[in-house]
Amino acid sequence: MRRILGFVFVLAVLLSLALSAAGAEPIKIGCNLEMTGGTAAYGQMAWEGLELIQELVKPEVLGRPVKLVVVDNKTDRVEAANATSRLIEKEKVVAIIGPMISGNMLAAGPIAEKYGIPIIGPSTTNPLTTQGKQYVFRACFIDPFQGTIAAKFAYNNLKARTAAIISDISQDYCVALGNFFAREFTRLGGKVVTTVYLRTGDQDFSAQLTAIKNSNPDLIYMPNYYQEIALAARQARDLGLKQPILSGDGADAPELIQIGGPAVEGLMHTAFWHEKAAVTELGKKYIEKYRAKYGKAPNAFGALAADSYLILLDAIKRANSVDPKKIRDAIEATSGLQVVTGPVTIENGDAIKPIVIRRVEKGEFQYLDIVQP
Amino acid sequence: MDLSTFIQQLLNGISLGGLYALIAIGYTMVYGILRLINFAHGDVFMLATYFAYYLVGIYMLPWWLGITLAVLLAALVGMSIDRVAYRPLRNAPRISALITAVGVSFLLENGGIVVLGARPKGFPRPEIMGKVYTLAGASIIGVSVWVPVLTLLILAALLFIVYRTKIGAAMRAVSTDMETTRLMGVDIDRVISFTFALGSALAAAGGIMWAFKFPQINPLMGILPGWKAFTAAVVGGIGNIIGAMLGGLVIGIVEIMIVAFLPWLSGYKDAFVFIILIAFLLFKPTGFLGEPLKEKV
Numbered sequence: 001m002r003r004i005l006g007f008v009f010v011l012a013v014l015l016s017l018a019l020s021a022a023g024a025e026p027i028k029i030g031c032n033l034e035m036t037g038g039t040a041a042y043g044q045m046a047w048e049g050l051e052l053i054q055e056l057v058k059p060e061v062l063g064r065p066v067k068l069v070v071v072d073n074k075t076d077r078v079e080a081a082n083a084t085s086r087l088i089e090k091e092k093v094v095a096i097i098g099p100m101i102s103g104n105m106l107a108a109g110p111i112a113e114k115y116g117i118p119i120i121g122p123s124t125t126n127p128l129t130t131q132g133k134q135y136v137f138r139a140c141f142i143d144p145f146q147g148t149i150a151a152k153f154a155y156n157n158l159k160a161r162t163a164a165i166i167s168d169i170s171q172d173y174c175v176a177l178g179n180f181f182a183r184e185f186t187r188l189g190g191k192v193v194t195t196v197y198l199r200t201g202d203q204d205f206s207a208q209l210t211a212i213k214n215s216n217p218d219l220i221y222m223p224n225y226y227q228e229i230a231l232a233a234r235q236a237r238d239l240g241l242k243q244p245i246l247s248g249d250g251a252d253a254p255e256l257i258q259i260g261g262p263a264v265e266g267l268m269h270t271a272f273w274h275e276k277a278a279v280t281e282l283g284k285k286y287i288e289k290y291r292a293k294y295g296k297a298p299n300a301f302g303a304l305a306a307d308s309y310l311i312l313l314d315a316i317k318r319a320n321s322v323d324p325k326k327i328r329d330a331i332e333a334t335s336g337l338q339v340v341t342g343p344v345t346i347e348n349g350d351a352i353k354p355i356v357i358r359r360v361e362k363g364e365f366q367y368l369d370i371v372q373p
Numbered sequence: 374m375d376l377s378t379f380i381q382q383l384l385n386g387i388s389l390g391g392l393y394a395l396i397a398i399g400y401t402m403v404y405g406i407l408r409l410i411n412f413a414h415g416d417v418f419m420l421a422t423y424f425a426y427y428l429v430g431i432y433m434l435p436w437w438l439g440i441t442l443a444v445l446l447a448a449l450v451g452m453s454i455d456r457v458a459y460r461p462l463r464n465a466p467r468i469s470a471l472i473t474a475v476g477v478s479f480l481l482e483n484g485g486i487v488v489l490g491a492r493p494k495g496f497p498r499p500e501i502m503g504k505v506y507t508l509a510g511a512s513i514i515g516v517s518v519w520v521p522v523l524t525l526l527i528l529a530a531l532l533f534i535v536y537r538t539k540i541g542a543a544m545r546a547v548s549t550d551m552e553t554t555r556l557m558g559v560d561i562d563r564v565i566s567f568t569f570a571l572g573s574a575l576a577a578a579g580g581i582m583w584a585f586k587f588p589q590i591n592p593l594m595g596i597l598p599g600w601k602a603f604t605a606a607v608v609g610g611i612g613n614i615i616g617a618m619l620g621g622l623v624i625g626i627v628e629i630m631i632v633a634f635l636p637w638l639s640g641y642k643d644a645f646v647f648i649i650l651i652a653f654l655l656f657k658p659t660g661f662l663g664e665p666l667k668e669k670v
Contacts, residue, residue, distance in 0.1 A: 036491035037593075044492060169640030196632070197640035201597065203587040206385035207632035208639055214378045227493055231589055238505055239381075240512045258495040259589045 026067035027322055029312060030087030032098035032108055032119075037075025038200045039225050041253040042100040042301045046122060049302025050097070052290055053309050053340070056282065061316045068309075073099055073108075075200075080104035084111040084119070093117065094322045097308045100301060101225075102126030102173040109136040118328045120311060122304035123272065125249060126173050130349035135328055137349045139307045139339075140272055141373065143173070146248060147180025149355050149371050150221070150270050154181075154246055155188040158268075160219035162193045164212040164243075166205065166232060168224045169197040177223035177248050193217050198228060205232045209239050220245050226253035229267075230260035237263040244268065252300050257363050264360050268368070271356045272300035273341045276367040280338045282310075297364070300341070307339040311346070374633065377510040382633040383626070388517030390625020392583050395524045396602035397609070397617035399575030402531065405612035406548040406568050408467065412474040413454055414576050415599020416481035419592060421447040421577030422496065422584040423489055430497045444577040451573025452566050459569075460562060478599075485592030493591040496584040503585075516585040524618065527578065531571075531614060540567055597643070604650040610663020619661055624649070 031050065034043030050068060059066040069091045073080035080099050087093045088111070096112060096119040099105050105124040112119035113135045120137040121129060127142045154160045163185055168174035182192045193215040196208035209232065212220060220236065220243050222229050229251050236245070247269035256264055275287045275298055286306065290298040314337055315330035316322060334346040345352045357369040374382075396418060403411045424446045429439035458477050462470045504515040535541040543564045546554040555561050583598060584590055602617075605624045609616025624646055632639040653660060 036486050040491035040493075040591075194636075196636050199640050199643065201593075202643075203589070203594075203597075204385075204389050204628075206389070207382060207629040207642075208636075210378060210381050210385060211633065211636055213381075214374075227589060230495075231587060234588065238503075238512065238514045240505065240507065255493055255495070259493060261495065261588075 024063075024065055026065045027061060027316065028067050028069055028091055028093045029309070030084075030091060030093035030096040030098075031068050031070040032073055032080060032083045032087060032096055032104075033070060034075045034098075034100050034104065035070070035072035037073075038227060039075045039101055041226060041255050042123065043072070043075075043098070045253070045299050045301040046098065046100055046305035048290075048294060049305040049340075050309055052286065052293060052302070053306035056285055056289060057310065057313070061313050062320065062322070066313065068097075069093060073104055075101070075104070077104055077107040081107040081111055084108040088112070088115045088117050094316070094324055095119070095312050095327055097122065097305060097312070099124065100305075101171070102129055102176075103171050105129040105136070105138075106172055109133055112136065116328075117324050118312075118315075118331055120308040120331070122308045123249065123301055124173075126176050128172070128176075133349060135324075137311075137331055137346065137351075139304050139311060139344070139351050140249075141353045141355060142350055143177045143248075144180050145373060146270050146355060147177050147223075148184045149357075150223075150246060150248065151181050151184035151188060151190070153268075153270070153357060153369075154219050154221070155185060155190050158219060158244060158246070160190065160217075160244075162191050162215075162217040163219045163221050164194040164196075164215060164217040165192060165221045165223070166196050166198060166208055166212065167222070168200055168228055170199045171225070173250070174224050178221065181221055181223065198224075198232070200225065200228065202228070203231060205235050206239065208232075209236050209241060212236075213239055213241050217243060219243055222246070223248045223250070225250040226256040227259065230256050230258075230264060233260050233267060234263040249300065252365070254296065254299070257360060257365075260360075265363075266360060268357065268359045271358050271365075272353070273303055274300075274356045274358055274365065274367045277342075277354075277356050277370050278340075279342050280340065282338060283340045283342065286340045303340045307341055307344060307351075310339045311337060311344065379633075380509070381511040382629055384511055384513050384517070386626035386629035387622065388513065388520065388586070388625075389629060390622035391517065391520040391524060392579065392586065392621075393598070393601050393605045393625050394618040394621025395520060395527070395582060396576065396579035396598055397605035397621045398524070398527065398531065398614055399572040399579065400599075400602050401606040401609070401611055401614060401617040402575070403568060403572040404606065405614070406544050407565060408548075409459070409470050410474060410603070410611075411569075411572065412471075412599070413477040413481060414572065414602070415595030415597075416478050416485070417447050417451055417454075417573045417595075418576040418580035418583070418598065419485065419590070419595035420450055420481065421573075421580040422590045422594070423485075424577075425581050425584070426494060426496055426590060430494075436499050440581055443581065444574050447577030447580075448570040448574040451569040451576075454573075455566055455569040460565075463561075482593055482596070489592050491592065493589045493594075496588040496590050498585050498588050514586065516582060520582050520586075523578065523582065527575065528614065528618065531575075534571070535614075540564065544568055601646060604646055606660075607650060607658075608653050608660050610660030612664070613660070613662045616660055616662035 424443035605620035609620030
């Protein structure tokens with residue numbers, strides 16, 4: 001009797017396991033994120049945003065649970081490409097969120113394109129990432145727009161007539177954004193008097209900053225990532241440079257203020273988003289929940305990763321299928337979808353979104369202005 | 374380029390080179406005595422900054438106490454690395470110890486990412502280190518004034534230890550012939566342990582000064598300064614303490630001057646430093662002041 005009972009029990013367990021597996025096989029979405037390396041803050045903030053949005057919006061679509069699989073790309077192009085192959089071949093994901101930085105997307109995008117798996121970069125602003133690609137998307141604006149707005153802001157609002165640019169030669173994003181800024185600034189009648197370069201991970205910028213000091217510009221433009229901006233700002237102030245510093249979306253990390261300290265007071269930057277610019281219900285809930293969970297001000301990188309997740313879920317729902325080709329077509333047709341940072345529309349792989357301008361005051365990012373596309 | 378800009382760039386170079394020199398001294402001392410390139414040097418340098426960060430930034434100890442404890446802790450880490458990783462390989466071929474050193478370095482870097490987190494932390498800076506002095510239009514930051522002073526003090530202390538004390542005599546004996554020294558009844562393991570403690574304390578001093586100048590710490594921060602210090606040690610003649618100082622200054626000034634005179638190459642300054650390393654290894658492996666090697670590592 002006992003043996004029979006035991007047998008029935010084992011059978012029941014096996015059966016239930018088999019049933020639950022068949023009934024709700026999860027849909028896997030890959031996350032190719034910068035969890036370590038030179039831009040670790042972006043990947044980690046994105047992951048915070050993804051964890052949070054799953055609490056707000058049930059991770060379920062087409063009656064199946066959604067499972068996020070994260071792979072660290074170490075802020076490295078080769079690793080970003082490998083992570084993409086691994087997510088597609090081994091994890092069999094239907095779509096990928098990330099990488100966060102343009103250089104990594106330029107390595108990861110072509111691989112996703114080859115396999116025909118949609119990939120969304122939450123914050124990859126370089127125009128080349130989606131150019132000529134069917135499966136590569138972004139959840140943010142592009143750098144020609146950002147550089148133009150930054151130049152106009154520098155020329156019209158800050159009354160700068162000469163500018164110096166210090167940008168990161170090893171990052172496609174930084175070099176291109178610097179060029180877009182320079183083009184518009186020159187078109188407006190301004191002059192870029194010095195352009196110097198650094199590399200991700202460099203710590204000493206005293207020589208570059210001395211060259212800038214020598215040319216005495218009205219403004220210093222730093223289209224870099226937070227770590228280099230913070231160190232360059234500190235060293236600029238140590239060298240006696242008092243000009244205003246203007247920066248891009250890369251500045252949006254708590255590390256900028258923590259490392260930069262008093263040197264980044266007054267730094268201005270073009271940003272993806274600010275909590276004061278939240279217009280959607282979901283955005284307001286996200287901000288409230290973010291503060292409750294992490295005890296700090298929300299950031300754009302987490303919000304954009306959450307946006308990417310929402311765009312994907314919506315696309316899978318409308319496609320009514322997990323076929324990557326159908327998901328891809330549904331993403332491209334996204335129009336007026338209410339996500340965390342506002343309503344989003346996708347055109348040719350690019351999201352159409354406004355730009356926020358912010359300034360660091362008393363150790364916090366403060367909202368200054370918003371520019372619609 | 375006018376004169377005041379040139380002076381500013383020279384000052385920039387000296388303050389960077391001074392830091393390389395400080396790190397290179399420890400590197401070269403360990404090599405000079407053990408004939409082991411301790412690739413973990415840069416990672417002990419990193420750990421020391423984290424010790425100081427937690428002791429001073431989080432536990433609010435006064436600076437002098439925090440730094441002293443951080444240096445002592447780093448010395449302890451150095452001794453532990455020797456005990457765990459190098460001592461079992463004392464009689465193995467030299468290449469095994471070298472590979473182990475690379476392994477220890479990777480272990481500390483990636484262990485650091487797991488335990489300390491990959492995101493950088495802002496390092497606090499006492500006022501005296503952050504004060505900016507202006508001289509004839511050229512600015513120099515407090516830490517860059519103190520680094521050479523500290524380096525000279527350390528150099529004097531080191532020369533005293535190596536040439537005027539009993540343990541120093543034992544260290545020199547070990548560097549000449551380890552086996553014979555053992556036969557003479559010297560406790561070799563104790564001498565080597567002391568050497569690592571001293572080397573690691575020097576790395577810690579360098580690391581903390583580095584973090585004062587570049588107030589940002591992360592688990593991979595030791596890699597590049599470590600390589601640069603290694604280059605400085607090679608240029609100066611590896612094993613030679615005065616040479617390491619000279620090499621550090623040369624590397625720092627070259628790095629700055631490349632950016633100053635060839636601004637369009639400013640993104641590639643590290644490449645030039647390593648070209649110098651390769652050139653020295655090919656054409657003058659003994660550096661400025663080194664003695665010819667009897668045996669290749």
